[in-house]
Amino acid sequence: MSNPTVETVSTGADKAKLAAAGALVVAAVAAFYLLGKQDLWLRVIALLMLLAAAVAVFFTAEPGKALAAFGRDAVRELKKVVWPTRKEAVQMTGYVFAFVFVMALFLWVTDKTLEWAIFNLILGWKR
The missing domain is CATH 1.20.1070 (Rhopdopsin 7-helix transmembrane proteins)
Incomplete structure (x- = not known):
């Protein structure tokens, strides 16, 4: 059996995007607690918007694209199930x-x- 090797090419831009996504997640949690005196709906909206930005940044990086491709392949295989x-x-x-x-x-x-x-x-x- 042949073992296909997986090569991951991680560029500086991808590392920066992943770091930015992580920073946005941390910022989302921090904003939720820093806005503690505000109404709950405002805190939740700030949290969700920053988390959505983090997800968007993650999916522009190579690992995010690979995750999306894996998801598409999984759905395609699931459609083949009898x-x-x-x-x-x-x-x-x-x-x-x-x-x-x-x-x-x-x-x-x-x-x-x-x-x-x-x-x-x-x-x-x-x-």
């Missing part, structure tokens, strides 16, 4: 319940057999 019909889902659920019942019965019989063998035969305890 979901089972209702009949198939009910059948498989029945098989699982039957298997669980049989396994529980097997484990109970095994437990009781070992209990009988250890306590009655080996130790000689009568319960």
Whole structure:
């Protein structure tokens, strides 16, 4: 199997954009608390606007673009999934319940057999 190598090229501009996005997140939290004497709606609007700016800056950097491409690929793959019909889902659920019942019965019989063998035969305890 071949292992494809992933090369990440991080330019100074990308590092600056990521730093700016981080600074905007910190500024959003700071603004929320510094505007403590203002109305709550004003504080929330300031927080949301600065967070939206941070997200916008992040998605202009290369890691943000890669994240967006990953999301698009994930949605594309999800559209390829073939979901089972209702009949198939009910059948498989029945098989699982039957298997669980049989396994529980097997484990109970095994437990009781070992209990009988250890306590009655080996130790000689009568319960």
